[in-house]
Amino acid sequence: MYDLVQPIFHTDKIRNNKLFLSRKTLLMASNERIWLGAGMYFWDNISNAKYWKRQKKKHDRYSAFSIIEASLRCNLDDLLNLTDEKTVEELQEYVEKCKKLYHHQTGIEIDLDSMKTGEIINFAYKCSELFDNGKTFKCVKGLGLYNYSNKDNFIVKEDYSKGVHLTLRGKIIYAIRDKDFLYDCREA
Numbered sequence: 171m172y173d174l175v176q177p178i179f180h181t182d183k184i185r186n187n188k189l190f191l192s193r194k195t196l197l198m199a200s201n202e203r204i205w206l207g208a209g210m211y212f213w214d215n216i217s218n219a220k221y222w223k224r225q226k227k228k229h230d231r232y233s234a235f236s237i238i239e240a241s242l243r244c245n246l247d248d249l250l251n252l253t254d255e256k257t258v259e260e261l262q263e264y265v266e267k268c269k270k271l272y273h274h275q276t277g278i279e280i281d282l283d284s285m286k287t288g289e290i291i292n293f294a295y296k297c298s299e300l301f302d303n304g305k306t307f308k309c310v311k312g313l314g315l316y317n318y319s320n321k322d323n324f325i326v327k328e329d330y331s332k333g334v335h336l337t338l339r340g341k342i343i344y345a346i347r348d349k350d351f352l353y354d355c356r357e358a
Contacts (some may be wrong), residue, residue: 175242180213180219194349197210209310209344211346223235244351248307252311295307309344309345
């Protein structure tokens with residue numbers, strides 16, 4: 171039994187997605203310094219994956235893209251949930267502690283203030299492997315805020331004058347570091 175079972179969607183070039191489906195080899199992010207660090211990135215719904223497919227086509231009109239679907243199944247111990255304020259605070263404390271341990275053991279000074287979010291997540295992962303006997307997160311969950319929004323409708327309106335409100339601008343993203351947490355992989 172898993173704590174979290176979530177359908178997730180990945181957009182990529184058709185040949186990359188076919189490679190993933192045939193070999194189940196993770197397609198690691200090309201720039202792991204930003205967003206959620208190393209991992210294969212997934213959206214939590216098909217609409218966001220289709221949006222990302224349109225964005226990729228705009229930037230590479232000569233390539234063909236597809237979407238694959240999988241079922242993410244993991245326990246909370248395997249998930250670094252950056253949508254939870256307490257988890258983010260604990261991560262902050264952990265990397266501060268690791269920075270000191272890492273410097274003590276390697277002599278290398280780590281400047282956390284100059285690091286991007288993904289680099290900090292990668293550093294935390296590396297430290298957990300070094301100092302915590304490899305017990306570390308295998309999935310990272312984050313919330314991206316996008317400046318676009320589809321047309322307002324009677325359910326979701328971008329009315330900032332009312333303060334807190336529903337929005338379609340927040341997008342849940344997962345970075346998966348271990349293929350064993352992905353089940354039922356197929357073309358969407």
